[in-house]
Amino acid sequence: MEYLVESFDHDLSNRIVRSGTTRSYGFDQTIFSEGDKATFLPIVLSGTVKMVKFPEPGKEVILGLFQAGQAFAVPPAMDGKRFPATAITTEESEVLFVPRDSFLELMETSAEFSAVITSRMCGILRHQVETIQILATPSAEQRIATALLRLAKERRGEFPIEIAYRRKDIADMTGLSLETTIRAVRRLAKKDCLTIASGRIILESTTPLKKLVG
Amino acid sequence: MEYLVESFDHDLSNRIVRSGTTRSYGFDQTIFSEGDKATFLPIVLSGTVKMVKFPEPGKEVILGLFQAGQAFAVPPAMDGKRFPATAITTEESEVLFVPRDSFLELMETSAEFSAVITSRMCGILRHQVETIQILATPSAEQRIATALLRLAKERRGEFPIEIAYRRKDIADMTGLSLETTIRAVRRLAKKDCLTIASGRIILESTTPLKKLVG
């Protein structure tokens, strides 16, 4: 099996894959926990991984979702300190662990690699600022609107866009309870900001949502 | 007047200062706004600057505070996209603007510069994750406890530590209203987690606060 890391060519991808070790995970398994020493750079080879915080027992906030090919937890791997959050699989997944030494060597020897990693770090930071914006917004409807707009932007497909997440996931992205999320989504549907087809959220357009968040 | 950038020696500091232009600001003035193109790397030469988001009219969230010598908004300067937040002075300040070209050249030609900037980016990301943690915590007391612990950690001085911020600032760091912040701080004082001396918050120890956040 051959994997593609980020959008690198096969040579670089193979070089990266060979420089680390791969592990397989089932659904909802912990890859590493907040507080662990970052001795490696993790890269999703297949499946999906979420980075999460637990502000209190039972409550979960999603910091980011990572698909096949994507490196995550880049900043901790960079400075070798501790992971500020926990990484958990959201489906069967394979994760590549590149030792920190090899990672730093790659950064120095490959301009392509270093450019992509740097840009990924910037992207993560942008994402975090958006998350802060969402969590600091008081209105549930506006929080969800912002979160949905972000999801729509990230997969930049053609309309109609189907949101591939459950209400519970959206709740964890916005810091709201499941029930509040369900109710707010319904209210958004009633306001014609989105449509619901057998539970799934579908965006015909982002205009009404954008109008809502101002 | 000679300025020290980060903790660089005079040669590098001077090289950096000469590569850009300096502007002076009064109190509470906007340096750049969310959405502006990042064509430069801003560095605080004197005074203090805050990065803020406005989740709704009248409400403000502080993303970060930057002192003399510190570069801020590093990720936008790096990838040249738009600033995800607004920068405002919190006192009379001077800010150096290093053009993006010079910034990128510095990154390539000075390993020292590039190392410090990279580590600063990692630090900012850690800070953001902590902010997300704070905003996602439901209890006002715990939000403030976490924020105070972070402030105490950042200035890592000897006890007793005096918190150099007003209640309004702490409110903006935690996403709470001014009144709720004042009340929660009082409750923390009543629980002997901190002391209040003529309005100022003083930490004799961080132990009780740490116990509170678990």
Place this chain on the structure above:
DNA sequence: CTCCTAAGATGATCCAGATCATATGTCAGC
């Protein structure tokens, strides 16, 4: 010392979201 302004304190009221309970819908597997 007095005045003035900004910050801190406190009371009263209101409401959006959390929580608990229960019902309905969806779909995969038999």
Place this chain on the structure above:
DNA sequence: GCTGACATATGATCTGGATCATCTTAGGAG
């Protein structure tokens, strides 16, 4: 088409924080 498991839906109640109003305190300027 039936069943079970999970997701969505919705009602009832509770509560902590927001908001508005008022008051006190601290500390600088004159």
